[in-house]
Amino acid sequence: MTEKPTMIEFRDVQKYYGDYHALRGINASIRAGEFFSLLGPSGCGKTTLLRTIAGFEDISSGTVLIDGKDAAQIPANKRPTNMVFQSYAIFPHLTVEENVGFGLRRAALPKDELGRRVGDALAMVGLTGFGKRAAHALSGGQRQRVALARALILKPKVLLLDEPLSALDKKMREQMQMELIKLQRQVGITFVLVTHDQEEALVMSDRIAVMFEGQIAQLDDPETLYRRPKTRQVADFIGTMNFLPAKVLSEVPGGCEVEVAGLGRCQIAADQAPSGRSDQDTTVGFRPETLTILYDGQAATARETPGTVEEVVYYGDMTYYDVKLDGVSSPVRLAMRNVPGRPVLDIGTRARVAWSPDALVLFR
């Protein structure tokens, strides 16, 4: 499969606000037509980076290329990008159709052509018939759709979204996530989304750049990020990760042999150590759903370790157990799906925990 062409490229992008080093050498490429997310906690620089694409922030050094051209030569109002702002920035004194058609003003289209394109844009976001509404009389979700229509009507090469869902309530947010995915597939252009919500990024993106303190910690597709996080920080930020102390005993062809506290000895393949070789005393991580509690009568498997249930949290479709493995001081969290035949365990139950080496990630 041929790789898609690059739409946006960052080459050693640095940005200073006075003495504050906001972007510390960003190197990345965003492919044409992909749904790309910048994910990280507040203050990590993700919004700053997005705004450098839009042209609202300039960079101190390095290069930003948009569709092959150096962005520094192009002012914000002439770039082939359009932005959906966090506050939506809907012009309050204009109607919905005046807002949506605003960017086409300079194109001086004949009236019926303009009307047709505005109508199409509104239909694309599901707001047909809202044209004459006053902008300030819209709900949050409606404003967001107007902002989308307004940006997409100009057929930009890249759509930039700055935390577009953070102002919506949970139900609305989930609905809009699906709609944005569908919209992106329908329109086919590059979407770059900024968010601090890792679930959102996992759901919507083709690839995610996880950022901390002005740097990209890891850039991968959601599954790789989830299963093979490169650092503890990334692992902790995305989903929940359990950590256990471990010791590297020796190197073997294709990987190494480790001893993990509470679990035992096993071999770890090279691809399970995404951050490269590690030192003797190190950490191993695993996701809650990769280990299982065996029920009475379930066959004993090769890798099994005893533990005690310390805490039970019932979620309806899942139950989370905090299990204290023998020999380890802090409990680990396991996630079990609630299916018929599996009762919820009590606190204090002695449990048999089944595990497998390929669930483990070795950290530096």
Place this chain on the structure above:
Amino acid sequence: MKSDGVLQRLGRSEAASGLAMISPTAVYAILLLAAPLALIFVYSFLTDGYLEIIRTFTFANYIEAWTNELYRVVMIRSLFVALTVTAVTVLLAFPVAYFVSFHVDPSRKSLWLFLITIPFWTSYLIRVFLWKVILGYNGVVNSGLMGLGIISEPLQWINYNVGAVVVTLAHAYAPFAILPIFVALEKIDRSLLEAGQDLGESRFMTFLRVTLPLAMPGVIASVLIVFIPTIGDFVTPQLVGGPEGRMVANLIQLQYMKLDNYPLGSAIAVSAMLIVTVVSLVFLYLNRRYLRGPGA
């Protein structure tokens, strides 16, 4: 290493854009306010000649302004009037501001404020003149009281003295005093007050310990907004002050327009401003101590 793109240049010039944008107004203020103020400050150190001002440096004007019995009396009187008017206006204004902020439906607040501020926007000259008419010998108060049979002779003491000045000024500056207090009261988070009561305090104690301290910035603004223009008021003492009600502004006007003694007039003006600044700073200082006290 800085990239020298168009955007970089734009970003660096925020300061330049800002200065450029404010320049018309700033230049206007510098030429027509800062420079003239500096000039009268300089004048206060010069001597008055027959037809012109002699450029010899001297403190004589200030000595005259501060030692002359008449000028001292007028200055102290101005201070007294201004302080009294300020105290009266602010104290009377506070309950009104409190009422509109806490006891009026939000939809009607604008209406109340509008009604309160209308008198402020009508002609000040006319309002002072009305008081002259009201308090006059044949005026409204006298003819009214006489007509009702309460007095048989017109009251002389209600006009052309300090009292008349105080009453007139208090009336004129009343709306001035309400607005800053109102703004400060509006900013108070109502849930703070509810929290106070939830913790067992009476409404009055909540007022003393929560509302009042939080409203202080508004009260301070109100005090300064009334005090400073009042002390320099010209029209009211001129119309209703009589010979014993003259204030600093009348003195200054006299020197400038009648006696053509700019240096002395300037010295009096600068001295007056100095006193105003000192009083204001003292007031601000005392308040800072109050605000940092226990229970604030």
Place this chain on the structure above:
Amino acid sequence: MRGGWFKVYALAYLLFLYAPIILLPLFAFNDATVIAFPLSGFSTKWFAALADDPPLHLAVKNSLIIAVTTAILSTALAVFAARASTRYRFPGKAGLMGLIMLPLVLPEIIVAVSLLSVLLMIGVKLSIFTVILGHVLVCTPFCIAILSSAFQSLDRSLEEAAYDLGETSFSTFRLIILPLVMPGIISSLLISFTISLDEFIIAFFLAGTETTLPVYIFSQFRFPKAVPVIMALGTILVCLSIVLLSIAEFFRRRGLARSGAKDTGGFL
């Protein structure tokens, strides 16, 4: 009754505020030359006298010229200053803004006297023009206060959105910023017009041989015969102020409705 004693107090306060002003129409239509009770009959002769008073008409004309010019100039200067102070950071901002807003806390006589000194020193003849100079100085801070709050409430991302959609600085100002601050501009014009029309002391010092309306009124005070005519004039002026202010308030509220912002109750 909501508010209890507070409301009684507030109403009494309002009464006290308006009491002298109520006298104006009362005695303007009163058929007597002395302002005293009891009232004589109804008469409009004092208003008629206003129509027959050339010096008054000249003073009114001068005042209108000054007020309109002042309103336009102050508002223009205020737009620059308010935009600069709400949107940009630059060195010396606090100092410059402090200087520009200084007339708010300076007694007007100080402004009048210092301006007089400078003008005489330079040799500029006192006239309507010099009065305008002084009035713009004292009106601009008020206009800045009004316009600052209008510019403040502008979401910065509205400007960025306009750029993003292809507009230039100038067209953004014209299409987005100006319409949204227009209510503030109108308020600013009306308020500075009102202040200038009524301003006495600066006009007194700087008008030279020309008159303005307040200066003319002041000069009439020493004539007892002129008193009822002044009452008539005062009635008209007060009505005019109320009309102007109602218009300003109407536009303020309409501006809020258009942009969907909250009503904080009042101009400043």
